Amino acid sequence: MFEYDPVLFSRILTYVTLGFHVIFATLGVGVPLMIAIAEWMGIKRGDPHYTLMARRWARGFVITVAVGVVTGTAIALQLALLWPNFMQAAGHTIGLPMFMETFAFFFEAIFLGIYLYTWDRFKSKMKHFLLVIPIVIGATASAFFITSVNSFMNAPQGFNIVDGVLTDVSPLAAMFNAATPTKISHVIITCYLTAAFILGMIAAYKILRGNKHVYHKKALHMTMVSALVFAVATAAIGDLSGKYLHEYQPEKLAAAEWHFETETEAPLILGGILTEDNEVEYALEIPFALSILAGGTPDTEVIGLNEYPEDELPPLWVHYFFDAMVFIGMYLAAVSALFVLFNWQNRRNPLRKLNPFKSWMLRLIVLGGPLSMFAIQFGWIFAEVGRQPWILHSVMTTAEGATTSDHVDIMLWIFILLYAVLGVTSYLVLRKMFLHNPVEHELERRGIPYHTVEKDVES
Amino acid sequence: MTYELLGITVLWTFLFGYLIVASIDFGAGFYSYYSKATNKAHIIHNIVQRYLSPVWEVTNVFLVFFLIGIIGFFPDTAYYYGTALLIPGSIAIILLAIRGSYYAFSTYGAKDSHFFSFLYGATGLLIPASLTVVLTVSLGGYIVVDNDQIQLLYGELFGSAYSWSVVILAIVSVLFISASFLTYYAARANDNRALELLRKYTITWSFPTIIMGIVVFLLLSKRNITQFENMLDIGWVFAVSFIAFVAAVVLIWKRQRYGTAFTLVVIQYFTAFFGYGVAHLPYLLYPHLTIYDGFTNESMAIALIIAFVAGLFLLIPSLYLLLRLFLFDADYVQGNK
Numbered sequence: 001m002f003e004y005d006p007v008l009f010s011r012i013l014t015y016v017t018l019g020f021h022v023i024f025a026t027l028g029v030g031v032p033l034m035i036a037i038a039e040w041m042g043i044k045r046g047d048p049h050y051t052l053m054a055r056r057w058a059r060g061f062v063i064t065v066a067v068g069v070v071t072g073t074a075i076a077l078q079l080a081l082l083w084p085n086f087m088q089a090a091g092h093t094i095g096l097p098m099f100m101e102t103f104a105f106f107f108e109a110i111f112l113g114i115y116l117y118t119w120d121r122f123k124s125k126m127k128h129f130l131l132v133i134p135i136v137i138g139a140t141a142s143a144f145f146i147t148s149v150n151s152f153m154n155a156p157q158g159f160n161i162v163d164g165v166l167t168d169v170s171p172l173a174a175m176f177n178a179a180t181p182t183k184i185s186h187v188i189i190t191c192y193l194t195a196a197f198i199l200g201m202i203a204a205y206k207i208l209r210g211n212k213h214v215y216h217k218k219a220l221h222m223t224m225v226s227a228l229v230f231a232v233a234t235a236a237i238g239d240l241s242g243k244y245l246h247e248y249q250p251e252k253l254a255a256a257e258w259h260f261e262t263e264t265e266a267p268l269i270l271g272g273i274l275t276e277d278n279e280v281e282y283a284l285e286i287p288f289a290l291s292i293l294a295g296g297t298p299d300t301e302v303i304g305l306n307e308y309p310e311d312e313l314p315p316l317w318v319h320y321f322f323d324a325m326v327f328i329g330m331y332l333a334a335v336s337a338l339f340v341l342f343n344w345q346n347r348r349n350p351l352r353k354l355n356p357f358k359s360w361m362l363r364l365i366v367l368g369g370p371l372s373m374f375a376i377q378f379g380w381i382f383a384e385v386g387r388q389p390w391i392l393h394s395v396m397t398t399a400e401g402a403t404t405s406d407h408v409d410i411m412l413w414i415f416i417l418l419y420a421v422l423g424v425t426s427y428l429v430l431r432k433m434f435l436h437n438p439v440e441h442e443l444e445r446r447g448i449p450y451h452t453v454e455k456d457v458e459s
Numbered sequence: 460m461t462y463e464l465l466g467i468t469v470l471w472t473f474l475f476g477y478l479i480v481a482s483i484d485f486g487a488g489f490y491s492y493y494s495k496a497t498n499k500a501h502i503i504h505n506i507v508q509r510y511l512s513p514v515w516e517v518t519n520v521f522l523v524f525f526l527i528g529i530i531g532f533f534p535d536t537a538y539y540y541g542t543a544l545l546i547p548g549s550i551a552i553i554l555l556a557i558r559g560s561y562y563a564f565s566t567y568g569a570k571d572s573h574f575f576s577f578l579y580g581a582t583g584l585l586i587p588a589s590l591t592v593v594l595t596v597s598l599g600g601y602i603v604v605d606n607d608q609i610q611l612l613y614g615e616l617f618g619s620a621y622s623w624s625v626v627i628l629a630i631v632s633v634l635f636i637s638a639s640f641l642t643y644y645a646a647r648a649n650d651n652r653a654l655e656l657l658r659k660y661t662i663t664w665s666f667p668t669i670i671m672g673i674v675v676f677l678l679l680s681k682r683n684i685t686q687f688e689n690m691l692d693i694g695w696v697f698a699v700s701f702i703a704f705v706a707a708v709v710l711i712w713k714r715q716r717y718g719t720a721f722t723l724v725v726i727q728y729f730t731a732f733f734g735y736g737v738a739h740l741p742y743l744l745y746p747h748l749t750i751y752d753g754f755t756n757e758s759m760a761i762a763l764i765i766a767f768v769a770g771l772f773l774l775i776p777s778l779y780l781l782l783r784l785f786l787f788d789a790d791y792v793q794g795n796k
Contacts, residue, residue, distance in 0.1 A: 089534070169756045169758050
């Protein structure tokens with residue numbers, strides 16, 4: 001198909017592994033928090049529906065964790081196998097956060113095992129709830145440490161290069177680089193947002209299919225309120241990310257926005273296509289918006305692509321991924337806000353009479369599930385391709401980091417096959433797990449009444 | 460002790476941890492499948508599942524820990540081993556991926572799937588085989604380093620009696636370690652039928668284990684004479700290992716003190732593994748890379764060691780909690796919780 005080029009094949013294989021891993025990793029970071037909230041609500045309100053929710057989510061979560069763990073192991077090994085030169089350099093500078101990530105992972109793994117097998121073991125429910133906290137901390141800390149590694153690749157610092165040799169390494173400076181705050185907060189909050197939407201999607205789907213059980217309504221309400229909070233936070237952090245790019249990686253921002261000329265009062269370009277001679281067509285232009293995004297004021301000067309030598313520019317198609325990500329983020333915020341407003345029974349809320357469980361609303365939520373996962377993919381593609389041709393921004397190019405081995409192409413096909421099999425089996429197993437054991441059966445088996453303490457919100 | 464030595468000791472300890480927990484896990488998977496295939500599942504299934512379920516995830520972490528640790532402490536290993544081991548490394552990843560996920564699929568999802576437990580059992584024996592390649596390669600003679608090109612000599616690797624005997628040693632050791640642990644676990648659970656079967660497995664696998672240990676030792680003299688002589692210099696370590704092995708088998712044979720017997724098995728492997736490791740020093744990859752020239756810069760080394768000590772403060776109590784709840788809690792082991 002292509003001429004054999006270990007760099008190209010290494011890039012594709014790394015994407016395939018990470019693209020697959022990030023589906024499970026995102027859930028791995030986000031779902032524990034949702035489980036913790038559900039279990040907490042169950043204890044606080046004395047409502048066994050929420051406790052069961054936590055229990056059922058945890059059961060499905062195990063499957064996604066398993067795939068997350070094995071693909072995470074895969075990427076850890078692959079980094080050394082596919083990017084030996086890069087890892088040699090990285091080991092000297094960012095060995096610390098990588099090492100700490102495995103500690104966080106260790107911590108989480110231990111407590112996940114304990115949590116899953118002690119549901120009925122302690123008399124006090126609070127004790128069992130406390131076990132989920134190290135899982136939430138471990139999951140989020142993993143994201144924290146590993147994202148700081150990625151931040152380093154975008155904004156390398158904390159070392160000097162003298163005649164090609166790394167000196168004066170400061171591990172903490174490398175870890176807490178300029179990109180770290182915005183990257184980490186953006187990654188963590190979008191993991192939470194995506195997990196909330198995926199779980200909300202399941203509840204909405206059940207109600208849409210005619211299931212009237214109050215359990216699903218509670219699940220939907222809880223996930224959508226959480227999603228709204230996370231969506232607002234995502235938007236705020238997204239804005240800070242724009243300002244970070246403007247300051248430190250202007251060529252990435254310019255590529256995302258097809259911004260060629262350095263100018264003040266720069267417009268934001270939505271959609272559109274780029275012709276061969278770099279003319280933007282069919283796009284919606286919002287005047288001043290890019291300057292405001294970059295610096296907070298319309299007179300901020302935004303550096304354009306023309307300032308850079310051509311071989312240091314990222315591919316311009318990242319614009320589509322950037323736009324898709326932003327669009328989906330807006331969509332998720334709007335949908336969760338609408339649902340929460342409709343469902344908010346406050347006298348002064350003019351929308352309180354509207355029914356949030358109407359089928360169009362539920363369909364929008366169901367759609368939000370897969371869309372949120374696509375946004376994660378698009379965002380990562382934008383962030384990673386947007387820093388090409390660098391593997392370490394302004395230090396090492398991707399080509400310099402790659403392996404020289406002869407067999408990356410065969411490995412690529414084998415791994416694609418592996419992930420296809422894993423993906424399909426996890427889908428089938430999860431489906432079987434929940435179809436064969438619907439909520440109604442489990443409630444009955446555990447002797448939980450249909451209506452518990454909370455008044456049913458009738459549609 | 461220099462930072463280099465401290466670093467490699469920490470890593471070697473974690474690799475040893477992986478060797479023990481992974482062996483129990485890999486062997487348990489194999490016995491679990493084997494007992495299904497021979498209609499003995501009802502005898503040992505519960506013992507295997509009750510132990511494995513809460514700890515399956517932890518096993519993997521030991522490996523990742525070692526891997527990331529060695530890149531942190533000795534970044535040059537990433538360059539040498541990473542380039543040379545693309546294929547064996549990828550095969551190991553695939554096996555680990557199949558095993559890890561199909562364990563979860565078969566335990567939490569499709570409980571009665573024969574195929575899932577076959578995949579789980581079979582990969583458990585292939586993974587140790589694929590991972591030993593790294594140990595074999597580190598002895599030297601299987602890799603050519605020519606300017607910027609590093610290549611693994613597949614013909615040399617597959618054609619050498621030494622590398623095959625290491626593979627066999629790994630597999631029989633997995634089955635032996637695992638059976639001796641599960642025997643102890645079954646004894647704690649007062650499950651006599653499982654105990655008898657597992658005891659039989661332990662004794663069956665003890666002989667090939669010790670024979671292969673001796674075979675590998677003898678073949679080593681042809682493979683890497685420096686390593687062999689270094690090992691002879693500290694011969695007493697291997698004598699301790701052998702005595703621990705004999706004592707363990709005798710105890711199990713006499714149906715006495717299974718806990719002590721398993722501890723002796725751990726001592727047997729601990730001494731052999733560390734004796735082998737010490738004899739290998741200072742080389743990480745003979746003769747291209749030593750722990751001194753491949754070591755990271757000093758500030759990273761200090762940071763890693765601090766992180767490591769801090770991490771242990773977190774890990775040791777957590778691991779203790781895990782063991783107390785699932786391993787040393789008689790009620791849980793016996794299936795009352």
